[in-house]
Amino acid sequence: MTVAQPDVTVVIGAYEAMPYLVECLASVEAQTIGPERVEVIAVDDGSTDGTGEYLEEFAERASPRVTVIRQENSGGPSGPRNVGLDKARGRYVFFLDADDRLGPEALERMVAMADRAGTDVVLGRIEGVDRGAPKSMFGRTVERTDVHSSNIMYTLSAQKLFRRALLERHGLRFDESLYTGEDALFTMEAYLRANGVSVVADHTCYYLVGRDDGKHVTKSGSYVLRFDSARLLMDLIADLVPEGPRRDRLMVRPFAITLLPQFGPRFLKDDDRVRRHKLELAKPLTDAHWTEGVARHLKVEERLRLHLVAGQRLGLLLDAVRFTASKKQAPALLERRGRRLYLVYPHFRDRAAGIPDTVYLAEPREARAFPGYRGGGTPTVLRRAARRARRLLTSAKKVTPEARAATAA
Template identity: 80%
Template sequence: MTVAQPDVSVIIGAYEAMPYLIECLASVEAQTIDQTRIEVIAVDDGSTDGTGEYLEEFAARAAMPVTVIRQENSGGPSGPRNVGLGKATGRYVFFLDADDRLGPEALRRMVAIADENGTDVVLGKVEGVNRSAPKSMWGSTVGRTDVYSSNIKFTLSAQKLFRRALLERHGMRFDESLFTGEDALFTMEAYLRADGVSIVADHTCYYLVGREDGKHVTKSGGYTLRFDSARALMTLIADMIPPGPKRDVLMVRPFVVTLLPQFGPRYLKDSDEVRRHKLELAKPLMEAYWNEDVARRLRVHERLRLHLVADQRPDLLKDVVAFVRAKKQAPAILEKKGRRLYLVYPYFRDREAGIPDCVYLADAREARAFPGYRESTVDTFMQRAARKVRRALPAREMRAAA
């Protein structure tokens, strides 16, 4: 008898996952999708806490087919995910971390929206449990979008539904040389290669669980790994997207999410040697990918810090970071009849520092919060131009024009 192809292969990489694994697997069993339409492939990555044994117990009693693979520790999440992906047979794959859990309708809703819209990647709404979770992309459920016209670039974790044919067609696997940010690289490539992306925002599909023992993978690793991650993601974007607005939109993500935190509050606690090293690591990335079009898409305090990183100005950077850490509201200066607003962070119009005014120029999103700001529009500009023309016309020509 021919066995029907499952809709979803749920791939679970597990290392020292007890007791979180219990709720994780229970959330798979609780899925409202027909359990004959899913398979589970669980890879125990050399655990010593009973994780492997519990996976085998689960496989023996579960209603859906479960494959358990036990291997020596690989040192990171990429290896187990790749092993699981190599065994998957479903039309779609979903990567579930062993310390997280699914919402009950997650797989049914994600498969349905992908099938309805013919999309290759589906994002299900994520909710944090004892930890933060991305928020900006869950405004509404969207049948079809892309990485340029949405905020999905700010959620590059692997916990998405991927059409397996897309991954196989492009030979996509997780980079096992990276020990942080490997999922960002994989997911960004999938976004860029996908024939459309869907968003399920009206149902919590994924619970991102903060472990009490602090062993969650995103908390591990030194600062040099973060620069490795930023470099890999920037290189991927540059290799796949030619210079221009589309590339600049995507570059915002590694600059703000991966690189900038290295020049946040922790920078003040770094030794002089570490500060110098961070600037050295950042220098080639700034030279290759930092430009005015990327800069203008950032908030002032983000833009200012990265400007100083690009200029290799540790003396000024430390003062700016201290100002940002204090969470002070930078004073505002309105010019051009209220249509231009500068935020007065340290060294604004300091002749010796020599930082251009444009670095401190707030965009409309930031400026709207300040009384007196008047947002310029194309219409008001055109209206002002038309008024100037009318004033310049002789009375007879103006009547004729009317």
């Protein structure tokens, strides 16, 4: 007898997941979508704490169809996810971490959204439990958007609903050579190749759980791995998005979220060898992808540090990082009758440093927080009309009597 295709395959990669796995699996079984519409593929990645045994017990009694695969430890989350994805039969795939849990009705709502909107990726609102969670992209429910028109690039974790046809069409899989940032690479490519992305913001679909033992599926890795992750994400964006404002905006994600923290307060604790090595690792990234367009999307403090990283100016960079670590507010300098605002971070207008004023120039979205700033507003129709009238009047006054006479003749 042919078994009907499930609507969604829930892929769970599990490593040393007890006791969190208990609530994780309970949240799957409690889904309102209906057990016949769901299949679960759980991959035990060489656990020794009873994770594999509990998965097998669950498979025997659970209402949804559950397949348990047990394997030697792969060293990271990519391997188990790929194994599960290769076995998936559902129209959609959802990647669930074994220490997290689904919200009530999550799968039903996300599948309904994808079917209604015809989109390839659905983000469900995430809530943190004893840890932070992304928020900026969940301001409202959106049936159809894309990575260029929203803030979804700031959530690149794999806990999304993906149309499996999209993943198969483009051969999308997790990079098993990466031990950090593998989900960012996968999700960004899915965003860029998707025929639309939906956002379910009016219902919590996913609970991101902070473990008491501080352990998670993903290994933290050394700083070198962070640079590898940033490089691959930058290269992906450069390969799939032509040069211009759209690419610049997306490049903010790897620069600000992945690369910049390596030159934050922790940089002060690094020894000189590590500091120089980090600059060395950053050089090919900034040479290839750091542009004025990217810089304009950043706050002044972030832009300054990355400008100094790009210039390989270790001494000045240390000064900027110390100021960042102090958590002081940089003084504001207003010029041009309040229409231009500079933030006076270290080495502003220091001739010896030679850092351009534009590095310190606050963009309107940052400058508006400072009293006295008058720039960045969009002119009203009346203001534009008045300016045009003044230009025409000025032009008329510049016409010489001889020219008027010639025109009259």
